[in-house]
Amino acid sequence: MKKTPSPHNLHSNGRKPISNFQYEDANNNKPKPQRFAALKAAVKKVAGVFKFLLFGQREVIPKGADVIDARRTNTRISGISSSTDISTGSDTRSKSSSKFKLSQSNSSSSALSGVIETKNFSYEEIFKATEKFSPANKIGEGGFGTVYKGRLGDGSLVAVKRAKKATYDKLIALEFKNEILTLSMIEHLNLVKLYGYLEHGDERIIVVEYVGNGTLREHLDGTLGNGLEAGERLDIAIDVAHAITYLHMYSDPPIIHRDIKSLNILITEKFRAKVADFGFARLSADPNATHISTQIKGTAGYLDPEYLKTYQLTEKSDVYSFGVLLVELMTGRRPIEPQKPANERLTTRWAMQMLKRGDAILVMDPKLRRNPASTMALEKILMLAKECLAPLRQSRPSMQKCAEILWGIRKDFREKALPSSSTHYSANFPVRDAKKTRQTSFGIEDGESYKFISA
Numbered sequence: 001m002k003k004t005p006s007p008h009n010l011h012s013n014g015r016k017p018i019s020n021f022q023y024e025d026a027n028n029n030k031p032k033p034q035r036f037a038a039l040k041a042a043v044k045k046v047a048g049v050f051k052f053l054l055f056g057q058r059e060v061i062p063k064g065a066d067v068i069d070a071r072r073t074n075t076r077i078s079g080i081s082s083s084t085d086i087s088t089g090s091d092t093r094s095k096s097s098s099k100f101k102l103s104q105s106n107s108s109s110s111a112l113s114g115v116i117e118t119k120n121f122s123y124e125e126i127f128k129a130t131e132k133f134s135p136a137n138k139i140g141e142g143g144f145g146t147v148y149k150g151r152l153g154d155g156s157l158v159a160v161k162r163a164k165k166a167t168y169d170k171l172i173a174l175e176f177k178n179e180i181l182t183l184s185m186i187e188h189l190n191l192v193k194l195y196g197y198l199e200h201g202d203e204r205i206i207v208v209e210y211v212g213n214g215t216l217r218e219h220l221d222g223t224l225g226n227g228l229e230a231g232e233r234l235d236i237a238i239d240v241a242h243a244i245t246y247l248h249m250y251s252d253p254p255i256i257h258r259d260i261k262s263l264n265i266l267i268t269e270k271f272r273a274k275v276a277d278f279g280f281a282r283l284s285a286d287p288n289a290t291h292i293s294t295q296i297k298g299t300a301g302y303l304d305p306e307y308l309k310t311y312q313l314t315e316k317s318d319v320y321s322f323g324v325l326l327v328e329l330m331t332g333r334r335p336i337e338p339q340k341p342a343n344e345r346l347t348t349r350w351a352m353q354m355l356k357r358g359d360a361i362l363v364m365d366p367k368l369r370r371n372p373a374s375t376m377a378l379e380k381i382l383m384l385a386k387e388c389l390a391p392l393r394q395s396r397p398s399m400q401k402c403a404e405i406l407w408g409i410r411k412d413f414r415e416k417a418l419p420s421s422s423t424h425y426s427a428n429f430p431v432r433d434a435k436k437t438r439q440t441s442f443g444i445e446d447g448e449s450y451k452f453i454s455a
């Protein structure tokens with residue numbers, strides 16, 4: 001693994017990177033390098049084994065039809081062809097997987113045994129942290145299982161992802177191992193940090209950094225918070241772009257997330273974004289390979305049409321999903337809106353048609369305030385989304401390019417939103433404390449007063 005960058009070393013012009021400014025983990029959850037050093041070392045050793053096991057079928061293009069995976073509650077798509085059906089264990093990959101003797105957890109040991117020997121959290125520790133998996137501590141539910149908020153002995157808050165037992169199968173096992181492997185190799189401000197894992201009997205548990213301010217989807221729906229302003233949406237887009245750029249360009253081997261969507265973007269108390277859920281992430285084993293042939297995974301509405309057609313996964317599939325996310329950020333709508341009139345049901349198609357007609361303003365989230373700065377940002381972001389959504393992957397920009405374009409948009413946005421009289425402009429702005437009344441306003445109508453917090 002290359003030692004990387006902060007996200008923000010992406011600047012090649014020597015300027016101070018933008019998103020470093022006053023970015024703090026709202027929960028003060030400090031990384032615990034000592035806790036994971038051994039895990040990382042062990043993981044590095046087995047990474048090659050994993051890569052072989054997980055990606056040994058790189059050039060085999062499955063012929064099966066896409067199916068909706070009923071195990072998934074949020075219409076995640078799992079296109080399992082007859083030749084790669086992990087659940088039946090009939091393919092080469094599954095056979096390979098069974099050779100990989102991760103602990104089958106039939107002992108009382110709470111650590112993963114076999115390849116990764118690092119002792120991690122004990123079951124008792126997790127049991128206590130979540131107050132016996134108390135329903136009161138439940139914070140979410142996904143295809144993998146239930147997510148609990150927990151407090152460790154040292155006082156730090158964590159999110160505990162507990163795999164569903166009833167549906168625990170080889171697919172989940174693979175997802176569990178995949179998530180552990182992937183998470184353990186990455187470290188970035190805009191990516192949810194892995195704290196540990198646990199295999200205990202039939203329990204599969206992942207412990208990650210707790211991000212306390214809900215998902216991007218909840219904020220867009222207005223079920224949480226006071227609604228996101230234009231500048232905050234731009235910051236979130238940039239944070240996500242940094243996170244994916246890191247995965248694509250600075251992780252070794254590169255990682256394709258495969259499930260970029262608003263439900264997987266967690267929001268901190270300071271309204272910055274962290275990308276979560278690496279269960280579906282894939283490592284590009286061969287940096288020179290142009291693509292990975294794989295079964296279809298992802299979520300309806302976000303899936304790269306070229307990947308759907310060819311089963312060939314590249315980083316550009318994440319770029320496509322990011323384009324969908326940009327449209328979501330600007331319209332507030334979900335990618336698929338079955339209740340809308342027919343021409344508006346596919347949000348990206350509708351938004352792109354309006355952009356082409358010169359009517360981008362009509363798709364702007366009604367919760368966003370309209371003014372020259374926000375309408376300019378809207379149009380530019382939709383233009384970037386259009387590039388990301390290009391049917392052919394070669395036409396799509398890289399994630400790094402997306403980040404650069406977004407920096408430019410944010411700069412223009414701030415200049416337009418900033419009253420010329422203000423001399424206290426800080427690139428740190430906007431700064432907002434969720435616990436206080438909203439102090440910083442931007443993207444507001446002309447004539448309203450602005451408050452900026454200087455560095």
Ligand SMILES: Nc1ncnc2c1ncn2[C@@H]1O[C@H](COP(=O)(O)OP(=O)(O)OP(=O)(O)O)[C@@H](O)[C@H]1O
Nearest residue numbers: 139140141142143144145147159208209210211277
């Ligand atoms: N690190 C975290 N901090 C706070 N809340 C979290 C965290 N991780 C997950 N959650 C909450 O739990 C919900 C489900 O989490 P997540 O999507 O990771 O589960 P999953 O089982 O992997 O889902 P999926 O079906 O997308 O695979 C999230 O929508 C979020 O509300």
